[in-house]
């Protein structure tokens with residue numbers, strides 16, 4: 001397998017520092033990456049519409065700041081002690 | 082004889098021609114979910130799939146579609162694999178009413194063979210993969226998850242086993258979706274009110290019955306293990322874990338233990354859901370995994386869900402019909418059968434005898450207020466007792482001929498529904514609809530129903546005779 005280039009951005013939220021999460025148990029088969037901002041996780045061997053930010057389905061993309069507008073489920077209850 | 086672990090069930094499926102073993106090398110994505118999606122397109126008698134050669138893994142084995150057909154469910158119940166659906170329903174109801182069965186506590190389990198309690202990396206331990214293209218990550222969606230209300234005077238009595246979607250968000254961290262209506266959300270609420278973490282155990286790759294029960298809408302104070310025992314007709318074996326003190330199935334392949342972090346929420350999703358739509362992103366609770374136990378050479382069981390029908394529709398099928406039927410029958414003994422197979426009961430079809438005018442409408446309205454109906458029943462169709470609610474052509478006949486919207490349609494605005502229903506507006510609220518397709522009963526005057534056609538008088542005998550002849554030819 002040719003040397004794998006570390007991705008520069010998360011395909012989904014496009015934030016800049018995706019991390020390498022783990023390597024395949026069989027050497028050099030694949031790498032799993034992880035975005036610490038939106039928690040998107042992907043394997044480098046997935047189709048390019050998953051791995052390439054430019055081809056990622058626009059209906060599923062969002063900006064890191066929009067996470068703050070996500071609904072909370074379930075609600076955090078009031079402390080009772 | 083019931084099955085106490087996944088491997089013995091797979092062996093039986095293979096014996097009965099209900100297993101396809103895929104020995105060629107497959108890619109984690111998109112091959113495994115594509116194959117599991119495809120097998121459901123080949124009819125409602127599909128086999129389970131066992132993948133034995135997954136690119137990048139040394140020995141991983143992945144089982145899919147274990148519950149994904151009526152024959153597989155019949156085999157799990159220990160009945161003939163071609164048992165017709167309505168008969169499977171009545172057998173399930175019969176055993177369901179034997180609740181509670183006996184829970185058998187054992188000291189040791191095969192899943193204690195390998196223990197990992199430091200440097201946990203779930204991506205190495207489990208052959209994780211993406212199910213649907215829009216999913217935000219790799220999910221565990223067939224775990225039977227055990228929790229208790231730790232603030233109760235007797236926590237063990239509140240123990241619950243449920244199936245909730247789990248996003249693997251880091252080497253030892255998971256996202257979980259506790260829908261407010263589900264038992265685990267109540268456990269979490271009570272713990273969070275006290276500022277406490279909630280101990281939790283995820284059991285993966287189980288015997289077929291506990292998955293059926295974990296995905297079943299049973300009552301809060303009922304025990305899933307006692308229900309599995311009732312459905313199996315034998316005591317159900319469990320083992321108490323050392324770390325969390327929770328009871329888990331003896332037959333699990335993997336047990337993940339840890340805690341739900343108190344009063345914390347984090348972005349999760351989207352995830353392709355049983356509604357055939359993605360859930361969108363939400364901020365949901367997070368689990369820290371502190372101990373993993375598993376069998377040597379485990380099989381990882383997973384479930385494909387997507388545009389219905391898929392395995393999840395079978396898994397949440399008969400087990401959803403049975404409690405609705407029993408609860409309805411407590412109010413109306415005239416109820417004959419209930420079909421809540423579609424999208425976990427977003428549509429419910431009830432067949433019933435009528436006792437007086439307007440009876441079908443009364444039965445239909447009751448469906449909206451039973452526990453599962455509150456969050457699911459959006460459309461209720463009521464048909465005569467002579468119509469088999471599992472036979473959709475018959476149901477369509479009843480609607481097309483008995484139903485007159487002027488007299489037989491009721492809509493009820495502003496009712497509750499699960500927020501995952503993509504048509505709800507705002508999420509969690511919907512108008513509901515009742516279609517009364519029963520024959521009008523005196524003194525309802527509308528329509529002309531005195532000349533309904535009946536089958537020739539010896540038809541039932543011929544059904545039996547011809548089916549025996551066909552079986553003898555096989």
Ligand SMILES: [Zn+2]
Nearest residue numbers: 010013035038
């Ligand atoms: Zn991201």
